Amino acid sequence: MAAIKLTKNELKHQKDSLKMYERYLPTLTLKKQQLQTEIRGIEARAQAVRDRRKALETEFNAWIAVFGEAEAFKPDMVTVKNIRKGAGNIAGVRIPVYDGADFGRGDYDLYATPLWIDLAADRMEEVLSLDLEAGVLDEQVRLLNIELRTTTQRVNLFEKVKIPDTRANIKKISVYLGDQQVAAVVRGKISKRNLEVFAEKQAAQALAQEAIA
DSSP states (O other): OOOOOOOOHHHHHHHHHHHHHHHHHHHHHHHHHHHHHHHHHHHHHHHHHHHHOOOOOHHHHHHHHTTTTTGGGGGGGEEEEEEEEEEEEEEEEEEEEEEEEEEEEEEOTTTTSSTTHHHHHHHHHHHHHHHHHHHHHHHHHHHHHHHHHHHHHHHHHHIIIIIHHHHHHHHHHHHHHHHHHHHHHHHHHHHHHHHHHHHHHHHHHHHHHHHHH
């Protein structure tokens, strides 16, 4: 603990600091809880998106296999041209929001490829879109986890360091000032008693001189 001045001004400063810490701590604790809740919710949504993606891919592969021409569909027939993202805000943290994507279709001979190729490409776009959405949700979690670590560090700093240290400082200064006040009262009483004794001696000497006279 750093050395502190044992003065009334320092006591006021420490009390003001304690009030500030105790006022901010509930806000930080609430933010921490909010971030934890949001992260759990987003992780659940990301898992749901991946589950839909997996189910769609399984359905897609089974669907293509029915036609017996799976080799006719090439993954590069569908490409991602642009990812559309908006912006959101959770507990003061700016996060990306998935707004969809634009896809491109590869050139292929309409006469040389099966009729179901276009339908397959549509399904592939759905799969890719779910992948992209899950990736954006992962980025949200990453950003919120950074803020959660910072907020948790501040909560711990206030709870385990700032507030206990400030309370200890207030107690130390209060005890010192109390002792000083008691010492001042004692010194005052001693001085008063010395003055009284001195006055009594002066009076006795005056009486003695009068008797001699």
